[in-house]
Amino acid sequence: MQSGMLEVNGTKLWHLMNGQGLPVVLLHGGPGSYDYMEPVAEMLTRDYQVIRYDQRGSFRSAKKGPYHTAIMIKDLEQLRMSLGIERWVVCGHSWGAFLALAYTACYEERVEALIYMSGTGIDPDWHQDYRVNRLKLMQAADREEYTYLRSTVEQLSGKEQENALNRIRYLSAGTDLFYPERRHLLPKTESPYLNAEVNASVNSDTANWMVKNDFRLQVRKIRVPSLFVHGAADPRPAGYAARLSQLLSNSRMKVLPQAGHYPWIDQPALLCQTLRDFLNNYNLEKS
Structure with a gap:
């Protein structure tokens, strides 16, 4: 190696x-x-x-x-x-x-x-088809939170914005698996990764x-x-x-x-x- x-x-x-x-x-x-x-x-x-x-x-x-x-x-x-x-x-x-x-x-x-x-x-x-599919695959509560964060994240700054972006990525990544119980195996999406x-x-x-x-x-x-x-x-x-x-x-x-x-x-x-x-x-x- x-x-x-x-x-x-x-x-x-x-x-x-x-x-x-x-x-x-x-x-x-x-x-x-x-x-x-x-x-x-x-x-x-x-x-x-x-x-x-x-x-x-x-x-x-x-x-x-x-x-x-x-x-x-x-x-x-x-x-x-x-x-x-x-x-x-x-x-x-x-x-x-x-x-x-x-x-x-x-x-x-x-x-x-x-x-x-x-x-x-x-x-x-x-991109557009992906956005539609992603929202469809989210649970109702996740979809509501994701939509809210996407609409407000540009108004934030510093650590607050970074936390919101990390949460957006987390919610989005949850739609990327057929078996959601394996979510812990997903690549990391926060800084420094x-x-x-x-x-x-x-x-x-x-x-x-x-x-x-x-x-x-x-x-x-x-x-x-x-x-x-x-x-x-x-x-x-x-x-x-x-x-x-x-x-x-x-x-x-x-x-x-x-x-x-x-x-x-x-x-x-x-x-x-x-x-x-x-x-x-x-x-x-x-x-």
Whole structure:
């Protein structure tokens, strides 16, 4: 096992590398969150070399901007170079799925395969459908509290605003599981586990990327084997990821029943089998 800080692209990134075999890099979501994908790594390290890291500005990595999509992509590429890896599988979750897609579009020659987990596609309209679904999934009391906090949080400041934002994230995260009794297994959403500056800046920049014609053309040219995985109960509608999957010529989509946004919490055995089946067999299907 190798872990610690690496000088990458003018900043320091915390990373951990474990296992042997085909390299697989795991990209956490947020943006501005932290490496919460240890359960996924544990599914793979027996047969694969798994790389995890905290992205720029996140938790154990240096809090050094700028924070935008292009620099996150460059960080990932320079991390690959620093680790001496020629080609790897990129596996991203939530916003990390977008990072995996964008990295593949820019550096496809360095990508063995793409795994896009619980992503939201490249149609900005997903936001509205997600908001509607999220509210529907909340209990009445939580929905009332969430709506009130969202309407008042901008009027607050300092610690009071931070507490309100943490409560909003907590209530929102409760809709992300099919089995709510497993809520204690969810990634942490409060400071220092979430960098709000990174989250706001990169989310805004990602929205701009989604509507760029040149980026959409790059995505259509992706030829590496690609697996799209989505929970059937994720409030972020699977249809947006499915439409993105259809743009790629060598892609398949797997919707997991009774799973929400974090399929390794709701359906760990099924997710493990899905990932391993893809990684064990994708070489036979490379175009």
